[in-house]
Amino acid sequence: SQKIEQNSEALNIQEGKTATLTCNYTNYSPAYLQWYRQDPGRGPVFLLLIRENEKEKRKERLKVTFDTTLKQSLFHITASQPADSATYLCALESAGNMLTFGGGTRLMVKP
Amino acid sequence: DVKVTQSSRYLVKRTGEKVFLECVQDMDHENMFWYRQDPGLGLRLIYFSYDVKMKEKGDIPEGYSVSREKKERFSLILESASTNQTSMYLCASTKPLGAEAFFGQGTRLTVV
Numbered sequence: 001s002q003k004i005e006q007n008s009e010a011l012n013i014q015e016g017k018t019a020t021l022t023c024n025y026t027n028y029s030p031a032y033l034q035w036y037r038q039d040p041g042r043g044p045v046f047l048l049l050i051r052e053n054e055k056e057k058r059k060e061r062l063k064v065t066f067d068t069t070l071k072q073s074l075f076h077i078t079a080s081q082p083a084d085s086a087t088y089l090c091a092l093e094s095a096g097n098m099l100t101f102g103g104g105t106r107l108m109v110k111p
Numbered sequence: 112d113v114k115v116t117q118s119s120r121y122l123v124k125r126t127g128e129k130v131f132l133e134c135v136q137d138m139d140h141e142n143m144f145w146y147r148q149d150p151g152l153g154l155r156l157i158y159f160s161y162d163v164k165m166k167e168k169g170d171i172p173e174g175y176s177v178s179r180e181k182k183e184r185f186s187l188i189l190e191s192a193s194t195n196q197t198s199m200y201l202c203a204s205t206k207p208l209g210a211e212a213f214f215g216q217g218t219r220l221t222v223v
Contacts, residue, residue, distance in 0.1 A: 008151065032209045043115075043201050043214030044154070051209065089154065097142055097161050097207050098169070103153030 002027040004092060004102035012108045019080045021105045023073040023090035028100075030092035033066050033073050038087045038104065047088075048075075080109045114138075117202050117215035124222050130189040132218050134202030142205045143185035144169075144212070145177065147198040154201065160185055161207070192222045 005024045013019050023033070031052055036044035050057045050066045050073070057064045063076040077084050089104040118133035134143065142161050146154040146169075156169030158177040166177050174196060178186045185204075189196055199219050203212040 006153075034211065036212075041217070043203070043217050044212075045214070046211035049209060049211060091212070093209065096167075097205075098156065098159050098167065099142075099144060099203070099205065099212055100156055100170070101146070101154040103151070 002100070004028070004090065004100060006088075006090060006102040006105045008103055008105070010106040010108055012110065013080055015081060015109055015111050017080055019077040019084070019107055019109070021075040021088050021090075021107065023075070023102055025071050025092060025102075028071070028092050028094065030094055032093040033064075034091045034093065034099075035062075035064055035073075035075050036089045036091060036101075038089060044089055044101075077107075080107075082109050082111050085109050115202055115204055115213045115215040117200075117218050119218050120216060122218055122220045124189075124192050124220065126193060126222055128189075128192045128222075130192045130220070130222075132187040132189075132200055132202075132220070134185045134187070134204075134215055135183055136185075136204040136213070137183065138204060138206075138213065139182065140204035140213075141182075141207050143179065144203045144205075145175075145185065145187045146201045146203065147171070147196075148201055148217075149198050157187065194222050196220065197222045 038044040087104040091101045145157045160179045202215040205212045
């Protein structure tokens with residue numbers, strides 16, 4: 001069956017360090033992979049999209065990698081700040097346009 | 112400012128009631144989605160629509176139906192609400208293929 005797995009345990013890091021979150025998937029051939037941020041009580045907000053033929057994408061302090069051989073994406077936040085504390089979700093979009101999400105990983109950045 | 116608007120922020124319904132959750136987007140997006148979100152389970156796709164009157168089942172369609180009569184509006188229907196449908200419901204819309212999804216503010220539904 002199709003699965004998108006993110007670490008369900010919260011990730012606690014110190015301010016200024018790099019946070020690395022993982023998204024693994026099985027039985028998918030995604031055309032695109034996306035990352036979202038979600039704050040409590042709110043809908044997810046789009047951060048970055050990476051295509052299947054791209055290895056890496058950057059936006060300010062954010063970096064996403066996409067390895068279709070390993071079936072894995074890594075999401076990095078450099079120079080993390082307490083304001084980065086949130087739940088981060090990865091989502092896969094298949095050729096049929098359906099957008100499916102992983103369970104999310106909660107990030108806590110401590111001052 | 113682009114918007115996806117869900118009709119209610121909080122809703123309390125009784126077991127067995129028919130419940131309508133409405134979602135409207137003003138971005139002329141082809142794709143619209145309904146998800147439910149429960150602690151520890153992430154966002155689970157209920158139904159997806161890629162055009163007016165077109166729909167596809169997601170991972171958990173049982174107990175739900177949808178309606179898309181106009182491009183901007185996508186309704187989620189709980190035919191006979193049950194307590195296990197108590198959840199946060201999120202609507203989203205996108206353009207096709209490789210576009211960001213815009214989410215509504217969510218509807219927290221409680222079935223008593």
